Each structure stands twice: as structure tokens, then as C-alpha cells.
Amino acid sequence: MNTLPQQLANGLLLGSMYGLIAIGYTMVYGIVQLINFAHGEIFMTGAFGALTVYAYILPDGTAMVVAVPLMLIGGGIVSVLVAVGAERFAYRPLRQAPRLAPLITAIGLSLSLQELVRNFYPGADKARSFPSLDGNHDIGSVTISDADIFLVIAAIVCMSGLAWFVRKSRTGRAMQATAQDPDTAQLMGIDTNRIIVIAFAIGGFFAAVAAVSYGLKYGNIDYRMGFLMGLKAFTAAVMGGIGNIYGAMLGGVVLGVAETLASAYISHIPGMQQLGGSSWANVWAFCLLILVLLFRPQGLLGERVADRA
Numbered sequence: 521m522n523t524l525p526q527q528l529a530n531g532l533l534l535g536s537m538y539g540l541i542a543i544g545y546t547m548v549y550g551i552v553q554l555i556n557f558a559h560g561e562i563f564m565t566g567a568f569g570a571l572t573v574y575a576y577i578l579p580d581g582t583a584m585v586v587a588v589p590l591m592l593i594g595g596g597i598v599s600v601l602v603a604v605g606a607e608r609f610a611y612r613p614l615r616q617a618p619r620l621a622p623l624i625t626a627i628g629l630s631l632s633l634q635e636l637v638r639n640f641y642p643g644a645d646k647a648r649s650f651p652s653l654d655g656n657h658d659i660g661s662v663t664i665s666d667a668d669i670f671l672v673i674a675a676i677v678c679m680s681g682l683a684w685f686v687r688k689s690r691t692g693r694a695m696q697a698t699a700q701d702p703d704t705a706q707l708m709g710i711d712t713n714r715i716i717v718i719a720f721a722i723g724g725f726f727a728a729v730a731a732v733s734y735g736l737k738y739g740n741i742d743y744r745m746g747f748l749m750g751l752k753a754f755t756a757a758v759m760g761g762i763g764n765i766y767g768a769m770l771g772g773v774v775l776g777v778a779e780t781l782a783s784a785y786i787s788h789i790p791g792m793q794q795l796g797g798s799s800w801a802n803v804w805a806f807c808l809l810i811l812v813l814l815f816r817p818q819g820l821l822g823e824r825v826a827d828r829a
Contacts, residue, residue, distance in 0.1 A: 527784045528777060529662045535776025536675040539769035540730035541753035542760070543682070544603070544723025550699045550763035551719050553619070554611060557626040559727060560750015561633035562603050566728030567650070567741040568641055569598025574651055584653060588670070588732070591651075595728040602633070603724030604717055612713070630747075637743040647742040650735035667737040674729050679769055682722065686765065691718060699763070748802075755809050761822025770820055779805045 544559045556562075573594030574587055610629050614622045637644050653666035686692035697705040698715045706712050734749070735741050752775065760771025782804035786792050812820065 523784065525660065525662050527780050529664060529668075531777030531780035532773060533664075533668050533671055533776070534780060535756075535773035536671055536769075537730050537733055537772070538749075538753050538756045538776055539772025540675055540678060540726045540733075541749060542757040542768035542772050543678075543726050543765060544720075545754050545757040546760070546763055546765060546768040547719045547723050549757070550765075551695065551702070552611070552615065552716055554622050555626065555754070556606070556611075556720075556723075557623070557750070557754070558606055558610075558629040558633060559603075559723065560746035560748075560753070561630045562599050562606070562724050562746070563727040563731050563749055563753075564741075564743060564746030565602050565633060565637065566595040566599035566724070567731035567735050567745065568637055568644065568648075568743075569728070570595030570732045570735065571648060571650055571741065572598075584651065587651065588653075588736070592729065592732055595732050596725045599724040599728035599731070600721045601724075603720040603727075607717055607720040612716075630750075634743050634746070641743070644743045647740045650739055650741050652739040653736045665737070667733065670736060671733040674733060675769075678726055678729055682726075682765060691715070695719060752802075752805065755805060759809055759812050759819055761819030764819065764821045767819055767821035774820070775805055775808065778808045 541559065541563050544562065545556060548554055548556045548559075570591035573591045574582075577594070578587055578590065606629055610625050611622050614625060639645075653670060655666040656663055657665075657669070686695060694705065694710045695715050695718065697708070697710060698712050702712050705715075730749075731741075734745070753772065756771035756775045757768045758771070759775060760767030760769070779801045783798050783801045786800070786804070816822075
């Protein structure tokens, strides 16, 4: 158990990444009651947007302290444009359609984005190398990398900024009103279409931040990376309480810690040696989701509410 502090740190870091992506799911669902299953691919396009800045725009030898902010901007622009474009051209025309129609559209959009990147981005049919941050720091018995520090700072800044925006800004209050009752909000003069676009844009930007963090940490990206990360982030959003911004981050952290601890320690339990390791991490993550839904169907921070008419 002397590795427990390190495993907890790994879980918190992984969970922070899940949480950043999960916020996109939960914001969109909270406002328009839509599960955007293409959000994982929005995360993926953000990674390739950041790589484009580094590989094709910045001169060789650019210091990472300069490159990383510019990569964030590039990845954010791509993810936001894809997210806003998806809302405008794929989801908005189906807003009054039965719920199954936008759900199927989201799955189709997810596959389309994967194939577009695979076929048209140079070398995307294989894993592409991504600039990494390799420095390590020891804090007691815990070792964290520069990429981990970037992820922690990014997650704290993003969550703090979003909390302030939702609570204090006029647009944030309009988002709360639209989430509570879009018809009444529109009657009160709120441009609900604009609010929905802003929700998609914020979710897209957070996904881009997570994508850059992923690339910096693991050193490579590929066109399929969004599927599993998106599925895990959706799991985190449901676990925390779909529609609750803070629940999305909490669900991500709980999922990341549970997944990491299960991978590290279950194989040491007598009779369960074959059920541990990273190959079983996904299984235990979804087992945890099932338990949460069995005993608290609304999620950890969710509230029981009536279905919107």
C-alpha cells in the first residue's frame, strides 16, 4: 500500500481530464436535454487542432512555454467551431423532433468526424506524435510531471472561471434560466438560441483543454481517441448528476480514482488476480456507474426532477 498516494494522485489527474470533457455533456444536456455523443470527437478535433499549430504553424524549436498557450488557442478554436457547427447544422433543425432523432444524429456525426480526420488529416490513420512535457517533480512519495501540473492548473482555472461566469455574469444567469424553463426564458426576452450556442462553445473549449492535456501527458494522439474518452466522460457526467456542472467534475474525479485504484490493487486480492490491471479498468469503471445508478439514480449531485414537457 506504499504506492497508495501515487495511485490517488494518478486517479485525481485522470479524473480531472474526464471532468473537463464531461462538462460539455452536462451543460448541453442541462439546457437542451440532448446527449451529444459527438462530444468525444469534439475533444479529438481539439487535439488535432493543437497539433496543427505546433507542427505546421510554429517554427521549429519554439519553446513549450510559448507553444502550449498557442496550441490551446488553436485547439480551442477548432473544437469551438466544430461544436457550434454541430449545434447549428445538426441539432438545431431537430430541436422539436422526437428525442431519438438527435441522438442518432449525434452518433452519425461522431462517426463522420472520425472519418473526416482519418481521411484528410496527414498521417491521422496512425497515432501522431504530440509534443510532451517530460519534466518530473517529487512531492513526498508522489511523482508528478509537468503535464500533470498543467492539467491541474487548467482544471482549476476552467472550473473557477465557469463557476464565476454562471453565478455572476448576465449570460450565466440567462443560462440558468434557460436550463430551468426555456419557453419562459424566451418570453422574458432571453435569446435561447444564443445561450445554447454559448453552452456548446464552452463545452467545446473545455474539451480542447482536456485534449491538449492528454497529448502533453501521453505524447501521441489518434483519430479514435475521442470514443473511449468521450464514453468515460459521459459516464462521469451521469455519475455526478447529468446537468450539474459541479457533478460532472466530481463524477470525473470519482471515476478516475476508482479506475486507478481498481487497476492497481484488485489483482492483489486472493482469487481475483485475473480481474486486475489496466485491461480491466474500464469494466470496474462501468461497474461503479451501475452501483451509483442503482442506489442514487439521479447521480451524486443530481436532483430528482420531473421530465420537461
